[in-house]
Amino acid sequence: MNAEARTTIDQSEVDRFSAMAAEWWDPTGKFKPLHKINPVRLTYIRDQVSAHFGRDPKGHRPLEGLRILDIGCGGGLLSEPVARMGGDVLGADASEKNIKIAMTHADQSGVTVDYRAVTAESLAEAGETFDVVLNMEVVEHVADVDFFLTTCASMVRPGGLMLVSTINRTFKAAALAIVGAEYVLQWLPRGTHQYEKLVRPEEIEAPVSKSGMQVVEMKGVFFNPLQNQWNLSSDIDVNYMVLTRRPAEPAPSEATK
Numbered sequence: 144m145n146a147e148a149r150t151t152i153d154q155s156e157v158d159r160f161s162a163m164a165a166e167w168w169d170p171t172g173k174f175k176p177l178h179k180i181n182p183v184r185l186t187y188i189r190d191q192v193s194a195h196f197g198r199d200p201k202g203h204r205p206l207e208g209l210r211i212l213d214i215g216c217g218g219g220l221l222s223e224p225v226a227r228m229g230g231d232v233l234g235a236d237a238s239e240k241n242i243k244i245a246m247t248h249a250d251q252s253g254v255t256v257d258y259r260a261v262t263a264e265s266l267a268e269a270g271e272t273f274d275v276v277l278n279m280e281v282v283e284h285v286a287d288v289d290f291f292l293t294t295c296a297s298m299v300r301p302g303g304l305m306l307v308s309t310i311n312r313t314f315k316a317a318a319l320a321i322v323g324a325e326y327v328l329q330w331l332p333r334g335t336h337q338y339e340k341l342v343r344p345e346e347i348e349a350p351v352s353k354s355g356m357q358v359v360e361m362k363g364v365f366f367n368p369l370q371n372q373w374n375l376s377s378d379i380d381v382n383y384m385v386l387t388r389r390p391a392e393p394a395p396s397e398a399t400k
């Protein structure tokens with residue numbers, strides 16, 4: 144395929160999210176699962192990014208001054224709280240409708256986020272770079288996972304991080320995240336996730352490594368029905384997050400050794 148023809152946009156996926164855009168900030172609406180999962184993933188992001196950049200995670204604005212890309216930001220459920228933690232956040236989404244909803248909500252909440260209706264490939268082409276790329280719940284909705292991940296990774300500065308979260312392509316995920324969540328519990332509209340589009344850990348690790356980054360750890364995120372909440376877990380068979388980092392550039396004196 145001609146490199147210029149390569150795109151990460153699966154138009155039917157983007158259209159599906161655009162059609163639900165009005166519901167982004169309704170905690171009981173179609174995005175309820177993302178609202179429910181937000182506390183556990185935000186704590187993980189805050190703690191990992193703080194530890195990596197030598198910040199106090201319990202400080203007032205631990206992410207102050209870090210340039211952060213929230214790729215596939217939707218209505219901004221992550222962008223806003225990350226900006227509140229001090230992050231200088233660029234929220235990018237392929238859907239203009241999502242970006243409009245995100246902008247209106249940020250205005251109303253008094254949070255500053257640089258929202259743009261653009262793709263990862265256009266940001267990379269423009270030479271944008273970031274200390275942290277948040278790549279949460281998007282890879283299972285794009286057209287070309289390998290290209291999407293190498294493009295996102297290319298924007299991570301030396302010494303920076305990328306966090307990827309998605310759903311594994313396993314029998315257990317088909318049973319819990321598709322049949323359970325869409326058909327039995329009806330947490331999500333039917334058709335939100337297609338089994339073939341789910342992403343295995345090695346399909347994240349390969350493009351990330353190819354881009355010169357390393358996997359630091361993988362963490363499962365599991366719903367506990369008794370507590371009615373999501374927790375971190377060592378089981379990455381269903382929902383999981385991958386923390387990756389780009390090695391820092393060697394100091395000039397070391398580079399010449």
Ligand SMILES: C[S@@+](CC[C@H](N)C(=O)[O-])C[C@H]1O[C@@H](n2cnc3c(N)ncnc32)[C@H](O)[C@@H]1O
Nearest residue numbers: 151152160215216217220236237238279280281
């Ligand atoms: C499940 S939502 C995740 C939203 C947000 N990251 C979160 O976790 O709260 C997936 C989002 O990815 C966006 N999207 C799909 N394909 C994309 C692409 N190729 N580039 C950028 N955004 C994309 C959709 O429009 C949608 O808003």
Ligand SMILES: [Mg+2]
Nearest residue numbers: 280281283336
């Ligand atoms: Mg998803």
